[in-house]
Amino acid sequence: MAQSLNFFVSTSRSPDFAISTHSYSKPMFQTPNRLLKLAKSPRKPVVLVSADNGQGGLSAVAAEYVSDNGTKPIVTAPPDSSSIEVDAVTEAELKENGFRSTRRTKLVCTIGPATCGFEQLEALAVGGMNVARINMCHGTREWHKTVIERVRRLNEEKGYAVAIMMDTEGSEIHMGDLGGASSAKAEDGEVWTFSVRAYDSLRPERAITVNYDGFAEDVKVGDELLVDGGMVRFEVIEKIGPDVKCLCTDPGLLLPRANLTFWRDGSLVRERNAMLPTISSKDWLDIDFGIAEGVDFIAVSFVKSAEVINHLKSYIKARSRDGDIAVLAKIESIDSLKNLEEIIQASDGAMVARGDLGAQIPLEQVPLAQQKIVQVCRQLNKPVIVASQLLESMIEYPTPTRAEVADVSEAVRQRADALMLSGESAMGQFPDKALTVLRSVSLRIERWWREEKQHEAMDLPDIASSFSDTNNLEVDALFVYTKDGHMASLLSRCRPDCPIFAFTTDASVRRRLNLQWGLIPFRLGFSDDMESNLNKTFSLLKARGMIKSGDLVIAVSDMLQSIQVMNVP
Ligand SMILES: Nc1ncnc2c1ncn2[C@@H]1O[C@H](COP(=O)(O)OP(=O)(O)OP(=O)(O)O)[C@@H](O)[C@H]1O
Numbered sequence: 250m251a252q253s254l255n256f257f258v259s260t261s262r263s264p265d266f267a268i269s270t271h272s273y274s275k276p277m278f279q280t281p282n283r284l285l286k287l288a289k290s291p292r293k294p295v296v297l298v299s300a301d302n303g304q305g306g307l308s309a310v311a312a313e314y315v316s317d318n319g320t321k322p323i324v325t326a327p328p329d330s331s332s333i334e335v336d337a338v339t340e341a342e343l344k345e346n347g348f349r350s351t352r353r354t355k356l357v358c359t360i361g362p363a364t365c366g367f368e369q370l371e372a373l374a375v376g377g378m379n380v381a382r383i384n385m386c387h388g389t390r391e392w393h394k395t396v397i398e399r400v401r402r403l404n405e406e407k408g409y410a411v412a413i414m415m416d417t418e419g420s421e422i423h424m425g426d427l428g429g430a431s432s433a434k435a436e437d438g439e440v441w442t443f444s445v446r447a448y449d450s451l452r453p454e455r456a457i458t459v460n461y462d463g464f465a466e467d468v469k470v471g472d473e474l475l476v477d478g479g480m481v482r483f484e485v486i487e488k489i490g491p492d493v494k495c496l497c498t499d500p501g502l503l504l505p506r507a508n509l510t511f512w513r514d515g516s517l518v519r520e521r522n523a524m525l526p527t528i529s530s531k532d533w534l535d536i537d538f539g540i541a542e543g544v545d546f547i548a549v550s551f552v553k554s555a556e557v558i559n560h561l562k563s564y565i566k567a568r569s570r571d572g573d574i575a576v577l578a579k580i581e582s583i584d585s586l587k588n589l590e591e592i593i594q595a596s597d598g599a600m601v602a603r604g605d606l607g608a609q610i611p612l613e614q615v616p617l618a619q620q621k622i623v624q625v626c627r628q629l630n631k632p633v634i635v636a637s638q639l640l641e642s643m644i645e646y647p648t649p650t651r652a653e654v655a656d657v658s659e660a661v662r663q664r665a666d667a668l669m670l671s672g673e674s675a676m677g678q679f680p681d682k683a684l685t686v687l688r689s690v691s692l693r694i695e696r697w698w699r700e701e702k703q704h705e706a707m708d709l710p711d712i713a714s715s716f717s718d719t720n721n722l723e724v725d726a727l728f729v730y731t732k733d734g735h736m737a738s739l740l741s742r743c744r745p746d747c748p749i750f751a752f753t754t755d756a757s758v759r760r761r762l763n764l765q766w767g768l769i770p771f772r773l774g775f776s777d778d779m780e781s782n783l784n785k786t787f788s789l790l791k792a793r794g795m796i797k798s799g800d801l802v803i804a805v806s807d808m809l810q811s812i813q814v815m816n817v818p
């Protein structure tokens with residue numbers, strides 16, 4: 250039976266909106282007309298605040314609703330009305346451990362030779378992979394197509410909602426592919442030749458192809474050449490036509506297509522590639538491929554401004570079947586930091602791409618940049634991924650370093666939406682173990698947040714200041730019925746203590762929601778009648794043992810301006 254609650258309906262505290270409170274008490278709470286009117290004026294946040302859960306003590310829950318008048322309805326065949334799509338791992342987790350223990354931080358795995366087989370992909374899905382990333386820097390389109398098909402098969406056959414993220418190559422300068430070798434060792438004092446010449450079959454010893462034609466003209470004798478942001482260093486000692494002779498000063502392993510940067514007098518040489526477009530002609534072909542294959546996210550490398558994001562978004566809109574590929578901005582250059590807010594505002598999410606970022610700004614600035622990017626994304630309600638070298642040592646070893654565990658913990662503490670594995674899952678020896686480390690560290694830190702009531706003092710202007718009280722109600726789960734996912738992401742942004750069950754009719758919305766903090770996306774056919782939606786959800790979830798009678802649930806929807814609080818019958 251529904252529980253009796255008193256609600257105060259108010260607009261957010263933001264100075265743009267007048268405070269309007271409205272007390273309301275009903276077993277099944279339906280939004281009063283006053284709220285309906287408010288919510289109907291487009292783009293006005295409305296906050297529903299409940300006080301007094303009937304069991305004494307002040308409690309509050311806030312749900313923010315932004316009217317969706319501008320968004321177009323998504324047309325897809327509704328799923329079978331008698332079923333609910335959820336993956337076996339989530340189902341088992343909910344059954345065994347209940348709501349509290351579900352992982353909130355999402356996990357992205359880069360797929361490479363170590364993980365491209367169907368069984369390997371399945372092992373990652375079982376291990377908690379929410380998003381599979383394919384990096385167009387590596388492999389052929391045929392290879393990527395096979396990976397996409399396998400992930401899709403996994404979703405269809407096993408009920409997963411693993412999303413696909415395509416990461417563009419971008420036009421930064423990088424080495425060639427080492428003629429098929431998996432790596433090459435550069436030793437101290439050796440002289441290597443970097444050249445724009447393509448060595449077709451036989452790569453001479455200590456010779457590296459560079460992908461940028463202007464390379465030999467742009468570098469100067471005395472420049473420092475950094476591979477992968479400093480993993481290996483060279484000094485330019487001589488230029489002979491297209492060949493540039495470089496002396497190895499910091500030895501290390503050269504990996505295929507490793508990124509190259511140049512430093513002169515202690516600062517990064519940027520002019521050389523300022524003219525290169527963010528999205529190269531090869532990238533556009535890859536993007537066409539991604540659109541044709543129906544990827545869920547396109548992550549744009551080396552974004553410099555919001556313009557390129559807007560351009561890509563309109564390109565996708567014109568070409569994609571339902572215009573529903575989300576565009577993520579990779580923050581990995583000085584320019585992207587300079588234009589951070591406008592880039593993130595234009596994007597559907599962002600990635601803290603610490604690998605290249607660390608090659609462009611001093612390493613000691615990377616942690617602060619990360620914190621800033623995560624915060625801006627939260628403010629602007631965009632999902633954010635923390636990426637690169639989280640568990641780098643696990644490429645070779647089965648256990649992480651303590652420092653790596655601390656780094657992962659910090660990203661979880663910052664409440665990033667997602668963590669990403671790169672080489673650890675693409676070509677490492679222990680992809681499943683690395684994923685397990687991300688999963689267990691996430692769970693541990695999230696539990697700490699709840700147990701210690703470590704609710705951040707983050708200022709989210711559009712969310713009721715009663716946000717911290719949200720958790721006092723001790724709700725077991727938030728249910729959100731969402732067509733395009735927007736309402737679900739608003740709830741995710743609040744980072745509540747309880748999991749958010751996001752129900753959507755659309756399989757691609759379900760996959761995209763899988764990147765966002767705390768959302769457990771389900772695919773379910775539903776109508777405008779919330780009462781029947783709830784009854785149906787309860788009976789389907791109860792039948793599968795994912796909820797039980799007495800669980801306290803708050804339900805919101807972006808089709809109807811309603812919020813309901815009830816115990817599962
Ligand atoms: N599809 C692939 N085929 C072969 N190797 C791959 C593939 N994807 C990734 N790798 C390997 O895994 C490593 C780490 O992957 P990652 O995606 O982080 O690439 P990256 O080269 O560091 O570039 P980026 O800056 O785009 O992340 C790569 O350097 C490469 O050796």
Ligand SMILES: CC(=O)C(=O)O
Nearest residue numbers: 602603604605636637
């Ligand atoms: C992920 C990525 O592109 C980077 O860290 O550079």
Ligand SMILES: [K+]
Nearest residue numbers: 416417418550
């Ligand atoms: K890339």
Ligand SMILES: [Mg+2]
Nearest residue numbers: 581602604605
């Ligand atoms: Mg990068």
